Amino acid sequence: MLKLFFHTQLALGFAQAAVAALAALTVVVLARRRGIRLESETMIAMARGLVQIVAVASILVVLLRAPRWTSGLLLAAMVLAAGATSARRAKGMPDAFRVSAWAIAFGAGSVIALMTFLGVIDTAITSLVPVGSMLIANAMNTNSLALNRFRSDVLAHAGEIETALALGAEARNSVSPYVQASFEASLIPAIDSLRSLGIVWIPGLMAGMLLSGARPVYAAIYQFVVLAMIFAASGLTSLVGTMLVRGKVFSGAEQLLLQPGR
């Protein structure tokens, strides 16, 4: 229907974005009727998302003619931005940015490097940057979930943790159950994505490949490849993130720094 009113690709894109945003705003209105206020966070997130993705597309237009090593710079910048975004989910946690940035850099970075070396990801900017960004974005989400869950668990179980400390437990051991729970919880989306692939959803990358004329079976296999890489990157990120963060909630004298009401 929109195609009847918008004849250029750019105008159609903005119209589609506006309609999709309206659908998202409907959720905000429904949430508000149940007393949950999401207005400002959702509006800011959508506006930021749109501006950022258009900006990246513009940069990609320039980078298409740039040397291949520039994609490394772009991915590194994405890791830093992902670290900053993820750290905001760990309010009050010491060194949250550094933990997040290192975890995402290690988790997503090592998978991108290995897969590029093996030829699973093409070194062309048009392939490396979009696929790399997918891995980084998913690693970021996993890291946010892990840090957020860990923070909530530590705050909710401060009494148990301090009891273990008071009985002579090593600080890192006193939070082990919460590290494990955070790791497991953070991987639920990645596991569910793999489990429901093709049955519940046909991911965007596969749809795009089909639209651009790729053979359906190859598009499907490559989609699995991407999801498996996402799982690997997310799992490594969560593993490293939770390992790093568990030492950060204690002082040098093994005192729990993250406490309710502090």
Next chain:
Amino acid sequence: MTNPLTMTRTLTMTSTRQHDKAMSIAPDSDSAILRAEHLGRSVKEKILVQDASFELKRGEFLAISGPSGSGKTSLLRLLNRLDEPTTGTVFVEGVDYRNLQPRDLRRKLGMVSQRPYLFPGTVADNLRFGPAQRGETLPQEAVDSLLSQVGLRGYSERNVANLSGGEAQRVSVARTLANSPLVLLLDEPTSALDDAAKLEVEATIQKVVRDQGLTCVMVTHDLAQAARLAEQALVLEAGRIVRAGLVSEVLHA
């Protein structure tokens, strides 16, 4: 208001009752087992504890009392370094506790909190937790002996989820004793219990402290309980020690 600098002198002044007890328990030891020196903690300019000084010899039982928010629990947490003092320090058997490994310090200064916070599993699992942190396995005889001391003989294999509040708190006391502490720190151990359970736990504390000659520091807002269990007391107000000495004198002042 009493000058805090005199608190050490006042508190270490031993009553006849206390003297007899101390002599019978540790005739060879005259030195302080626990000494707090100008201990204080402030968080974001809020003073929680200020210039607290006192010392305890082996076998002495000190009650810390005062109104809600006066800094009782904050002071107790400073003693086993669950929180870091912003001024002063604590000496354990003459050693500045900043020179001790926090884990060793906390084993020596065993703490029982207001809520028991038992770990999932059996009563025996809980009692074995502390020694296991040092790579030791508490033998079944030791588990039985500890449970017998707290009046829970035969509870070894019970799941902690099925214990009453009073039983759970007594398991918590036994779990702390499993680390063979020098000093027992009790943070309002009966405040979350009904009257019957409160008396059970109180009797347990009295028994283990007497039997083992433990030095004990107990935070309580219950003055009658302080009088029943302790020989000495100090009263906090707004983080400062305002009275200290024999329990009978301090609590009735």
